[in-house]
Amino acid sequence: MGWSEYEVSLKIIREFVNQYVRTRARDIDRGAYPRDIIRKLGELNFLAPTLPPEFGGAGADTLTHILVVEELARASPGVATIMEIQSSMIAENIYHNGTKRMKEEILPKVAAGEVIVAFALSEPCCGSDAAAIRTRAEKIGGEWVINGHKMWITNGHYADYYLVAARTGPREARHKAITVFLLKRSNCVETSPIEVMGVRGTGTAEVKFNNCAASDDDIVGEVNGGWKVIVDTLNVGRTAISGVAVGIARGAFEEALKWARNRELFDRKLIEFQNTQFELAEMYASIETAKTLAYYAAYLYDINSPGFLIMSHVAKLQTARIAVDVTRRAVQIEGGFGYSKESKAEMFYRDAKILEIGEGTNEVMKYVIYKLIEKGQ
Ligand SMILES: Cc1cc2nc3c(=O)[nH]c(=O)nc-3n(C[C@H](O)[C@H](O)[C@H](O)COP(=O)(O)OP(=O)(O)OC[C@H]3O[C@@H](n4cnc5c(N)ncnc54)[C@H](O)[C@@H]3O)c2cc1C
Known part of the structure; x- marks a missing residue:
């Protein structure tokens, strides 16, 4: 193209x-x-x-x-x-x-x-250690019965369907005994909204499944083959979330630039101070780095490159850090205004933080990157 x-x-x-x-x-x-x-x-x-x-x-x-x-x-x-x-x-x-x-x-x-549709994997017990989830699906008289408690689920409060990861074997089997179901919302689903710091308005919720019935036809992938479905999903999601990081950083940068051009102090515009120019240059350079990483990961995915896996983790780790850093600098350039609810930089700063936690924390990214280095990838 x-x-x-x-x-x-x-x-x-x-x-x-x-x-x-x-x-x-x-x-x-x-x-x-x-x-x-x-x-x-x-x-x-x-x-x-x-x-x-x-x-x-x-x-x-x-x-x-x-x-x-x-x-x-x-x-x-x-x-x-x-x-x-x-x-x-x-x-x-x-x-x-x-x-x-x-x-x-x-x-x-x-x-x-x-x-x-909400992606319901994390639980109160287990986020990074997702292979330890406790939600269970048991086959009783030809149908599956799902019971469990999911946590931090984006769209969870408003979803019409849930892509639920559930244990279909012993806990010790970890990722080898997980199955993914596409479950239509019904009375068996109980949701409670959670107040979060950023990306608000996304319906983040605690979701409980109380004896929810599902059939074999509701299984995504294979019985006990859910881990592959989850990992494939997160690989694509991780790349897309790098794009969210770039957008957040750009939004904050634009706000800071506008502010610096208009704000007057010491009889000058804030933008005339070399420190401000250097800050903006640093932010710009970081954003271009983030773009390169996100776009490159997307390219590797599309050409089915074996290098995609490690690159998707690298891009997620680095773009998240860049977004947090750029938004923090944007708030700083705006001074007291940047700390107020009037400021969009303030919103971007709060929103950026989830990028270092959701869909795998920075630490999990580093853990996987090192494993892949060891494997010679
Ligand atoms: C706003 C929001 C939206 C979310 N949306 C969804 C969603 O839609 N669907 C979904 O399934 N989940 C969702 N999550 C959950 C998210 O994926 C988890 O919060 C995340 O994976 C971290 O898990 P945890 O919260 O259990 O933290 P933990 O796993 O308990 O981690 C706590 C800390 O320990 C660190 N840590 C973990 N393992 C190691 C290790 N081996 N070595 C060193 N340090 C380690 C972590 O990096 C972290 O800093 C969302 C979370 C939030 C906050």
């Missing part, structure tokens, strides 16, 4: 952001779940852009996906987060691992934003 084709997607998404997202970013940050925006993104075929058009995608490559989440995150990291999960963690997952029925009946609705 030539760059001009990416420009076409960028133009469409920027217009969309200006029309529907930018003015709503504050409300979303205050907790309003933007279901209507997600639906509109679906109508544009940009909610799951990498899906083939017959399923409601745009048949786009992973770089296009990254560019879309980046533009969304520049205005509203909350919207970008919901989109990133619905697209790379859910739509791509069902497309690659789901049954014929899921692809025909549910996938087009996911891509259209008609239904929201």
Whole structure:
């Protein structure tokens, strides 16, 4: 694909952001779940852009996906987060691992934003150590019965379906005894919203499954083969989240630049001080580094390179750090204003922190990078 084709997607998404997202970013940050925006993104075929058009995608490559989440995150990291999960963690997952029925009946609705699906892996006991999850699915009289407690689930409070990871064998078997189910929400699901520091308005919730019934037809992948489904999902998600990091850093940089150009002190504009110029130059250089990492990881994924795995971890680790650093500097440039709720830099700073925790913490990234180095990858 030539760059001009990416420009076409960028133009469409920027217009969309200006029309529907930018003015709503504050409300979303205050907790309003933007279901209507997600639906509109679906109508544009940009909610799951990498899906083939017959399923409601745009048949786009992973770089296009990254560019879309980046533009969304520049205005509203909350919207970008919901989109990133619905697209790379859910739509791509069902497309690659789901049954014929899921692809025909549910996938087009996911891509259209008609239904929201949450990715329910983490539990109060286990986030980084996801192979230790305790939610159980037991086969009783021909049907599966799911019981368990999930934690920190994005979209969890509003989801219509849950992609639930459950234990289907002994705890000691760890990742070899986990199965993933696509479960329709019903009365057996109990959700309670959780107040979080950033990416607010994304419906983060505690989700309990109380004797939820599922059939074999609700299994994504194979019985006891859930770990592969989870790992594949997180590999794609990790790349997309690097795009969210770039967008957050860019959003904060733009706010700081605007502020520095307007703010007067000591009879000069703040931007005239060399320290401010150096700060902005540092931030800009970091953002370009983050872009390079995210776009390169996307490229490696699309060409099916064996180097993708380590690169996706490197990109997630470094782009998250860059986003936290750039947003912190943006707040600093804005001084007291930067610390107020009026400031968008303040929102970006809070939003950036989740990038070092969600979908694998920085420490987990380093753990995997070192394992892959040992394996010679
Ligand atoms: C806003 C938000 C949204 C989220 N959305 C989802 C979602 O949609 N679906 C979902 O399933 N989960 C979701 N999560 C959960 C997220 O993936 C976990 O919080 C994350 O994986 C960390 O797990 P934990 O919170 O249990 O921390 P722990 O695993 O308990 O980690 C605590 C600390 O220990 C460190 N640590 C862990 N292992 C090691 C080690 N081996 N060596 C050294 N240090 C280590 C960690 O890096 C961390 O600093 C979300 C979390 C948040 C906050």
